[in-house]
Amino acid sequence: MSLLDLLSSKPVLFDGAMGTELQNRGLAVGSPPDLWNIEKPEVVRQVHLDYIRAGSQVVETNTFGGTQSRLERSGAVEFVDSVNSTGAKIALEAAGKTAAVVGSVGPLGSLIEPYGDISKEDAAGMFRKQVETLRTYGVQTILIETMISLDEALVALEGAKSAGASEVGVTMTFQRSGDEVRTAFGESAADCVRRLEKAGASFVGSNCGSGFEDMMLVATEIRRSTRLPVLIQPNAGVPTVENNVVQYSGSPKGFAEFVRSVSKIGIEMIGGCCGTTPAHIEEARKVVDSL
Ligand SMILES: [Zn+2]
Structure with missing residues (x-):
């Protein structure tokens, strides 16, 4: 099923966070x-089933860190194929x-030349390999997310397309400075x-970074800059560490209010990033149903 076929007059509801939700279920922080x-x-x-039961129409594979570079950093490079193949299988099953599945692809975790030491060719190859595996195991739509550098986002998009993916979305992470929203590299x-859009993304948007209020500013800026479908997935506020x-x-209610506001400006797809839970999606579902 094509993700974009789900678009209708009401926003499409994605799932909430995977990483922090696994932490809620026993995964050690940093693992x-x-x-x-x-x-x-x-x-x-x-976790997938809980999100679907709460009302998610789309779930993301648990493969955010499934590139060679990222797994190398965790000392688990031998799992580069199995992380992605099992991630695809679990989500599809x-x-x-009941729901559509998109393949999650996150940043390499190391910078690309000239800021870091990974060449653009190597980087594109790592993204291509991950996407090839996801596609081989049945995940057709790819979501490149949490990109903080436009360069890396473009390289990832190129890698995904060279793996044969025809539906590829890219969401980036922005920070607010005054009334402007920019990436960590200063790009608006x-x-x-x-x-x-010019490079052929099927949809664009933003995820992670900050909470609902700042994300509203990001969503507004993105909405007026593109005609592509837009996906917005905020964190549940800014995290704090205690003990x-x-x-x-x-809160789930706060997220539901965010969903209502962001629907009003014509955002087509909405989900949650770090800190959002099935309870957040359940409240969001009520709002979407009432629109
Ligand atoms: Zn996040």
Whole structure:
């Protein structure tokens, strides 16, 4: 099923966070969530099922850190194929005919030349390989997310397309400075989405970074800069750490209000990033149904 076929007059509801939700279910903070596809597949499956039961129409594979570079950093490079193949299988099995599945692709975790030491060719190859595996195991739509550099976002898009993916979305992470929203590299949200649109992204948007209020500013800026469908997935507020436990202050009701506001400006797809839970999606579902 094509993700964009789901678009209708009401926003499409994605799932909430995977990484922080696995932490809620026992994953140690700092430990790579993707390896649980192999070690604890039943927990990953249950997270997908809980989101679907709460009303998500789309779930993301637990493969955010499934590139070679990222797994190398975790000392688990030998799992680069199995993390992605099992991630695809678990999500597709949980979704059945009830939800669509998109393949999550996150940043490499190391910078690309000239800021870091990974060449653009190597970087594109790592993204291509991950996407090839996801596609081989049945995930057709790819979501490149949490990109903080336009360069890396464009390289990832190129890699995904060279793997044969025809439906590829890219969401980036922005920070607010005054009334502007920019990436950590200083690129404006408007420039990012225009460049991504030109490079052939099927949809664009933003995820992670900050809470609901700042994300509203990001969403507004993106909405007026592109005609592509837009996906917005905020964190549940800015995290704070207390006694080694990461806490998020954004409540399910607050998220539901965000969903209402962001729907009003014509955002087509909405979900949650870090700190959002099935309870957040359940409240959001009520709002979407009432629109
Ligand atoms: Zn996040």
